[in-house]
Amino acid sequence: MxxxxxxxxxxxxxxxxxxxxxxxxxxxxxxxxxxxxxxxxxxxxxxxxxxxxxxxxxxxxxxxxxxxxxxxxxxxxxxxxxxxxxxxxxxxxxxxxEGRGIGLAAKLRAYALQDDGMDTVDANRALGLPDDAxxxxxxxxxxxxxxxxxxxxxxxxxxxxxxxxxxxxxxxxxxxxxxxxxxxxxxxxxxxxxxxxxxxxxxxVSVQEDTFPVYRTLAEHPEIVAQLAQSADGFIAARGGDAEFVSGEADRTHLHRLRAAVDAVVVGATTVTRDDPQLTVRAV
Ligand SMILES: [Zn+2]
The missing domain is CATH 3.40.50.10990 (GTP cyclohydrolase II)
Structure with a gap:
């Protein structure tokens, strides 16, 4: 036209x-x-x-x-x-x-094809659409x-x-x-x-590694790190002892990065009996 x-x-x-x-x-x-x-x-x-x-x-x-x-x-x-x-x-x-120019609806159709095992290029082609429009x-x-x-x-x-x-x-x-x-x-x-x-x-280089050289420092020097999750108004748990909402996703990532950089993790006995934490590195 x-x-x-x-x-x-x-x-x-x-x-x-x-x-x-x-x-x-x-x-x-x-x-x-x-x-x-x-x-x-x-x-x-x-x-x-x-x-x-x-x-x-x-x-x-x-x-x-x-x-x-x-x-x-x-x-x-x-x-x-x-x-x-x-x-x-x-x-x-x-x-x-959207979807390298094929539009939102077509992108989601291409996703459905990728769910069945096609890659992003083949999915576009199967729909009769260009790789990049x-x-x-x-x-x-x-x-x-x-x-x-x-x-x-x-x-x-x-x-x-x-x-x-x-x-x-x-x-x-x-x-x-x-x-x-x-x-x-x-x-x-x-x-x-x-x-x-x-x-x-x-x-x-991950932005976080670059922004917080502390992780690299920890991996290279013997240090003891104290880590505490605390709400903006100073609480470490709700009245019932539930601390799940005290921290967020970024804190969890930080915690797991710290765990990845250290040789051992020490927690209180009450934490062990109440929370039974895994203390493994999973988020990073
Ligand atoms: Zn995207």
């Missing part, structure tokens, strides 16, 4: 401010070809020689619902963290990119409008860098975010490495 030039003109709809867990972002809504995308800017990236840029493909299940079938949510989080750490950068949230023209147009001719791209997918380059944006470097596989998405990510040229996992 012929589309007029107007359909393919980038329109800046609005510019506002979004306070987030990772800091305050200037947020621009851009419409291109009837799809509205979002550009999140921190600092003044146009002043940087080659600001870090993440072109993030919309993924309702991964980004919003916390699905572990893909790594989109982890990548999104790591990208925002990286931009906040650098103090400047851009996240382009590209809508209409994404178009990055809108992203390149947004970068041009924002005055960004050169970027350092946050991505483990060389195809994204090639697409941007072909659209006239210089990719000075491609930076792989420190996102590790999860048991539920490892096969999917390995398929992307094997069949879609994604970068290997080797050499990636």
């Amino acid at each position: 012929h589309q007029s030039e107007q359909d393919h003109a980038l329109v800046l709809e609005s510019r506002t401010v979004l306070p987030t867990d990772h800091g305050v972002f200037t947020t621009c809504a851009y419409t291109f070809g009837n799809v509205t995308h979002v550009a999140m800017l921190m600092g003044d990236p146009a002043q940087a020689e080659a600001p870090i840029v993440r072109m993030h493909s919309e993924c309702l299940t991964g980004d919003t619902l916390g699905s572990h079938r893909c790594d989109c949510g982890d990548q999104l989080e790591a990208a925002l963290q990286a931009i906040a750490a650098e103090g400047t950068g851009i996240l382009l949230y590209l809508r209409g990119h 994404r178009d990055y023209t809108a992203a390149a147009e947004m970068l041009r409008h924002l005055g960004i001719p050169t970027v350092r791209l946050l991505s483990s997918n060389p195809a994204k860098a090639e697409a941007l380059t072909s659209l006239g944006i210089t990719v000075a470097d491609r930076v792989v975010l420190p996102v590790l596989d999860r048991p539920e998405n490892s096969h999917y990510l390995q398929t992307k490495r094997r069949r879609m040229r994604h970068d290997p996992l080797a050499g990636r």
Whole structure:
């Protein structure tokens, strides 16, 4: 179908401010070809020689619902963290990119085929759909409008860098975010490495290891560590002795990382009789 030039003109709809867990972002809504995308800017990236840029493909299940079938949510989080750490950068949230551009319904149909043993590439093909249908023209147009001719791209997918380059944006470097596989998405990510040229996992450092060198220090030096879970208002358990809700998922991960780094774990006798804890390393 012929589309007029107007359909393919980038329109800046609005510019506002979004306070987030990772800091305050200037947020621009851009419409291109009837799809509205979002550009999140921190600092003044146009002043940087080659600001870090993440072109993030919309993924309702991964980004919003916390699905572990893909790594989109982890990548999104790591990208925002990286931009906040650098103090400047851009996240382009590209809508209409569900399931590498095949749409949400087709992505979930492809998931069902993967449940029966197909990999992500074969599932798309079985549905008569392309391996990757994404178009990055809108992203390149947004970068041009924002005055960004050169970027350092946050991505483990060389195809994204090639697409941007072909659209006239210089990719000075491609930076792989420190996102590790999860048991539920490892096969999917390995398929992307094997069949879609994604970068290997080797050499990636977990954000937590990097942020908290304490785990490495513990593994190398003899130390005694005291670990206590305490609620924000100072309690270590509910009246009935139940401590399950005192800490959260992040605390549990931290606890298991500590256990992984030490030679022995000492707990009180009452903990043993009441909780009968396994004291093994399971979460990491
Ligand atoms: Zn995803």
